Amino acid sequence: MFSSKTKDVFAKLFSQNLSLELLASLSDSDRIDAIRQICDEIHFVAKDFEPVEHPYQQDCNLEKYESSPYEALSWDKNKDPDANQSGLYITPPELATDITRCALDLMGAGRNSVFFGDPAVGNGVFFSILQHLLDDSSIKSAIGVELNNQIAQSTRSKWSRYGLEVNSGDYLHFDSKPDRNLILGNPPYVRFQHIDKAYGQLLREKATKASGLKISGLSGLYVYFILASHSWMREGAIGAWLIPTEFMDTNYGFALRQYLTTSVRLKKIHIYDDALPQFENAKVSSCVVFLEKNGAREDDYVTFSHGGSIDDPQQSRSFSIGFLRSKRRWTFEMLFGEPVDSYGPTLGELFEIKRGIATGANEFFILKRDEAYDANIPDEFLVPLLPKSRTLSSAIVRRDAKGLPAVNNQLFLFDCSLEELELRRKFPLIKKFLDSADEMGIKDRSLIRSRRLWYRQERRDPPPFLCTYMGRGTNTVSPIRFIKNESDALATNTYLLMYPKPRLQVILDQNPVRERDLFDLLQAAEDADLRINLRKYGGGLRKIEPRELGTVRLPTLPEWLKEALENKLDF
Template structure:
């Protein structure tokens, strides 16, 4: 490591320490580690013609980690020019002083309002600010959308983070046939707001490669996101183009890699399936959403207030008839099948109950004085339970959402476990409802009727769900730093179910009646 890079790292630590974590998060200021920056620059230079002079550009330069990496991996005489933008003087001014004896031109200002100059850069490398959309007000979003559409021909979704606008706005700053690398969260590959960014990558430039780092190897200690490097070339995509998808390891030595046809990518909503997936998701004639209403479990407003075990209920003298059984968190469910006793209670060690009554406060006062006294404690204090957002929107404030017990529940967040999957499907034979740490699968009427005639149908469904390949299921969800996977209700609804239907001949007449059979074979 040269002396300037050592000084830059010392400066970076000093400047980061001068800001709160909240301020840095709001502005998306997460510096690129030295080793990662050098890995990216080494790869980028390989994509340029041999010995071509480098015009370098970084629209979110910070203290200059990528420029420092360029100096470390490229001969000095090959670097013709280097330019960067930095919006925050807290970082920009000290960085200017650090690099004052080098060719780097740091411009203090907001890149999103800048105009391109000259022929553009042939090597654009950037770790853009990771600013979520809710930190951008409506006027900012409208201006960014307009400017980005003018710059690259694609209107970015209003739920996109700032990094999506940076990519589109940088388009006219690139030289013809120039190379760009974007170190960004991999979430764009699998969420709805990423659709327009993916359109830009497929239609306006040549998408060369997307390397996704193993989500358990978080690239930034203080940013819990899963990272990807997106490589593009500023030239229209060739006919029959294929994109290299790589995963894990390094850019030079990925753990997995596979070329995927651009025509396949245009039809695939979840790019996070690659390179592990062999082919695009088959468009389902019937999906799980045709068979189940899939909803998140109920949000109580304050679990510690509304959920108790039997001992706590008895100690407070509360009426058991005002409670309903509720499942505990998945760590208290060692088995994936919950059996019930003769009263419908789950046969598990940690039995919990949810305060769930629709009686008015006057009725409670007349019939259950102990419950009246307990509810009164929820109205006390500066941050009372009754004044919390969910509770104050209810009438009365202690009324819970209608979420009856579901025959199958699914954990919607989790990490891959040795010998297991990040998501668990649990067969629930009890009358226990579930909170919002679970997804709840309620059979549609025709499936419910079939199940009444043959209870084994639900077991067959459960067995099918647990046989789903982990990569397929993960590919329908999203992933965050540290290997945390998440599966939203709409993502599970879209999972193909033709193979499941083939196991359930009892449902064929009902499928035909509802037009689902024709939908499946059309």
């Protein structure tokens, strides 16, 4: 089971014979110490070896590289993984093996003459797997690019004698590259907020010019990596990209979806199971996209799979390119959910849909009744607020005698239209509360700083219907829920607010029973059309935006709505 070299190293370090029983008995701290010592041993042994030039290395250099002032990027300097700025996630070897095997299968006979490229080579895991799966004679050329010079040097030292040419620099500014017939990549996942503004503008201009596509400023860095690699691929080349699934169902992912269905032949997309996170510090759902550099064909079929491995997924379905082009987004439920027969009107036809109130500092502006009393805030400046949906015991929020929501632990929003000097003069006891905003530093926050009166909230009427903005759900509870609000309470942006359009409101006012009928239809939509429109994120999280909620259809069309629609009454 263990090689003789492995046993020798273990015996030298721990003076014990290596066995499964011994490994199982080690504590976590012992395991970490063992790994550290083994790594030290490997490093010590490696120092005895001088790099050997591989016979095809001299043909791999990236030429005509133009140095960029953005080479030392902001996202390379930030090391806080929780801030999603570094974007560096090491590819697990088992995933790299799965991806590489599938890519080689797609190459067919081309795997006997591989010209390999990795635009974000990191520690060289894809090249390592390639070495195991192919004979040395099959790899004709291998190039990797790494922004971090320290990592590049380490990878170069490790793999150069096996033929991997590692270039240090910004891949997105290598303008001339020897063409490749196999590209495997796990590009940095960096959200647009963490990309230097001027650098991002430069990337968009460059990508738009090269692809002819309109690139959204909200695009993550991985989008530019994929588009920039089009020119690196020779005709018929295979590319495999480990990227977030968000491109499939976001507005800013449209350009990439368009590229995949028009500029190349999209072969396969495998979505990994959220229950088995692929990266310890990544909070996104991930997938691998396989493509071939050839013209797209309307009658081509693309395989979408989910869960398990690429070769043995839990679910698998195929869709034509024509079908994918016709869909505004590729949601998880559209791909793998049960077919839904919804023929009622869309919610956008019936409702004005708005986001809930964004306070900019919930911890200051949202108070419980006793907190508002202790702060001496007059009732006239307290707006009743719905609590978070998970605390609601029912999907219908009743009203008490004062119009407040009949719930435990009622919440209130501080909102005032008086000028601050007048507010302080008329209500001197509120001084301590107002002063605490300075102590908390909330006035410097962008949303609050943009207001004429820093404590004046957005204008909203109490919504009769609401939809939760995000959720995970369970086997019996939908991740996104509809709420019927009978109180005078408003809601924060954890909800989407639904206001009946004028004509619908007239119909509801004519017969109050119809309001309950409409709510029953909304709840039925939770298990029907709604789930098709949900965005899927890591950890099973689902989200829906106002525009997407507007495309949801009611599962049925009741007579009292049918008559209005047939008569084309204005909603």
